[in-house]
Amino acid sequence: MNYQFQFQPYQRPFKIPLKTAHGIWKTREGIILNLTDEQGNIGWGEIAPLSWFGSETMEDALIFCQQLPSCISIETIFTIPDYLPACQFGFESAFTELNPNSFVDLSRLHYSELLPTGETVLTTWETLFQQRAKTFKWKIGVDDITEEINIFQKLIHSITTTLSPTQAQKIHLRLDANEGLTFEQAKKWLEHCDLINANQGLIEIEFLEQPLSIDQLDLMLELCDRYSTLLALDESVANLQQLNSCYQQGWLDIFVIKPAIFGSPKKLKNFCQNHEIDAVFSSVFETNIGQKSALKIASELLFYNRAVGFGINHWFTG
Numbered sequence: 001m002n003y004q005f006q007f008q009p010y011q012r013p014f015k016i017p018l019k020t021a022h023g024i025w026k027t028r029e030g031i032i033l034n035l036t037d038e039q040g041n042i043g044w045g046e047i048a049p050l051s052w053f054g055s056e057t058m059e060d061a062l063i064f065c066q067q068l069p070s071c072i073s074i075e076t077i078f079t080i081p082d083y084l085p086a087c088q089f090g091f092e093s094a095f096t097e098l099n100p101n102s103f104v105d106l107s108r109l110h111y112s113e114l115l116p117t118g119e120t121v122l123t124t125w126e127t128l129f130q131q132r133a134k135t136f137k138w139k140i141g142v143d144d145i146t147e148e149i150n151i152f153q154k155l156i157h158s159i160t161t162t163l164s165p166t167q168a169q170k171i172h173l174r175l176d177a178n179e180g181l182t183f184e185q186a187k188k189w190l191e192h193c194d195l196i197n198a199n200q201g202l203i204e205i206e207f208l209e210q211p212l213s214i215d216q217l218d219l220m221l222e223l224c225d226r227y228s229t230l231l232a233l234d235e236s237v238a239n240l241q242q243l244n245s246c247y248q249q250g251w252l253d254i255f256v257i258k259p260a261i262f263g264s265p266k267k268l269k270n271f272c273q274n275h276e277i278d279a280v281f282s283s284v285f286e287t288n289i290g291q292k293s294a295l296k297i298a299s300e301l302l303f304y305n306r307a308v309g310f311g312i313n314h315w316f317t318g
């Protein structure tokens, strides 16, 4: 079976530039592609590179698309090299849309909303809470730690005083440092998190995401032993090779999986079906085309019912 292939690069500016320990991100670039089969059915896919997470660059992805003929085989789709994980995801998603292998129910997913860094978090969280959000993620490791912990304590106070005592569901708060903390700073954050979690109140610090750099797995394993708040690896497990390596080195807490840059969905499914990992599925700010494929994978593979990190649409619209 051969497929007609078309692709189109896009640029999508963030409404507010996204500040993380990696820097400031103003515009999301990607590629929308489609495959048309011999009956004229069309499958859509998206290539959304995230090079500072270790995926290919946007330029690599474009060059790969440009060198392909307008008619491609299944063989081409399933032999895209591992150094092009976002391309593997994009092409395989389009193929799967043309050859669906299972009905997927996205209704059981619940979402984590990504909050802005700095003081604006104190107002943004409530707006999203009023829109029924119960899980939030806040980026740290961007400003001075004393300033951030001060804002964090204001955030906890704001949430606590806003919630009615009869509030049925806990609020889950996730912190994401994007490798931006030192070991000492991570310990300081985790002491605060453990204190909040020990209160067993209406707020639970669900996890601290990627506190240290990807070459400090040993220190992050030590943090897991020292503190009760869970840790999550993100940049450390950006693709199948890295995920397998951290798993083999004994990581038992949370694995953040970004399907759109992880590589072949088929290989991801195979890994998750053979290893019961505690996974959180996360967006890379792809469009609804990439999100649809990524969320289908999440709903199939979610082992524990953790919120998916796809509450990001407010970063672009409204």
Ligand SMILES: O=C(O)CCC(=O)C1=CC=C[C@@H](O)[C@@H]1C(=O)O
Pocket: 018, 020, 050, 112, 113, 114, 137, 176, 178, 234, 281, 282, 283, 284, 285, 308, 309, 310, 311, 312
């Ligand atoms: O995971 C989420 O809750 C939302 C997506 C998100 O936080 C990220 C997406 C892409 C790159 C990063 O800035 C960031 C992350 O580190 O998880």
Ligand SMILES: [Mg+2]
Pocket: 176, 178, 209, 210, 234, 235, 256
């Ligand atoms: Mg992260």
